[in-house]
Amino acid sequence: MALVLPGSSTVVRSVGDVVHWSLSTVAFAVTLPTRLEALLFSVERLVARINQIADNADRVVIGAAAVTVRAETLVEAVEQTSDIAGQLLEIYEPIALQLAPLAARFADDLSEAEVSAAIKLIDQLPELTDRVAAVLPILGTLDSVSPEIHELLGVVKDLRQAIVGVPGFHFFRKRGEAKLD
Known part of the structure; x- marks a missing residue:
């Protein structure tokens, strides 16, 4: 147990x-x-x-x-x-x-034609500038040429008067005009 x-x-x-x-x-x-x-x-x-x-x-x-x-x-x-x-x-x-x-x-x-013309003018400005630049020196000398032109005109006027005073000039003049026509 x-x-x-x-x-x-x-x-x-x-x-x-x-x-x-x-x-x-x-x-x-x-x-x-x-x-x-x-x-x-x-x-x-x-x-x-x-x-x-x-x-x-x-x-x-x-x-x-x-x-x-x-x-x-x-x-x-x-x-x-x-x-x-x-x-x-x-x-x-x-x-x-x-x-x-x-x-x-x-x-x-402003019209369209004017705009087109302005554009064309602007396109031609370089050439226009060159040409004006070439003419400007000549224009600058015109003041000194002016007295010479006046003198030349005076001589031509005197020559014309002398020729007109030549006997028979009127006849020669009409004959020359007829041949030119």
Whole structure:
């Protein structure tokens, strides 16, 4: 007969629970390396993805910095252009306001034929300039030639009077006119 002590069943049950718990713990401990390996693999994949995201973010930041520099350059150029345009408006606005009625009248009165003629004239300006430049020196000497022309006219007048005074000149003149006809 076995002797059973009071409360021993509780102890046995408790020892059974401890053994069961120990076995569960051992089973968990046995699978722990595999689970840790899977967890480590997942963490490595997560770290690689985070690095990829960080690299992409770096490229985005670098691209944004380049765009910012270009935008600043563009803004400076626009500001300069705006300043120049403002200065030009200050200078030319009064002139434009003054000339607007005249320009409108000019545009209203201008025909297509006149525009075509103006274009042809502009096309011929180089040749016209060359010819005028060639004639200008001659025109500059006309003031010194003028007295000589007057003298020459006087001589021709005297010669004409002398010829008209020659007896029979009238006859020769009529005969010459008849031959020319």
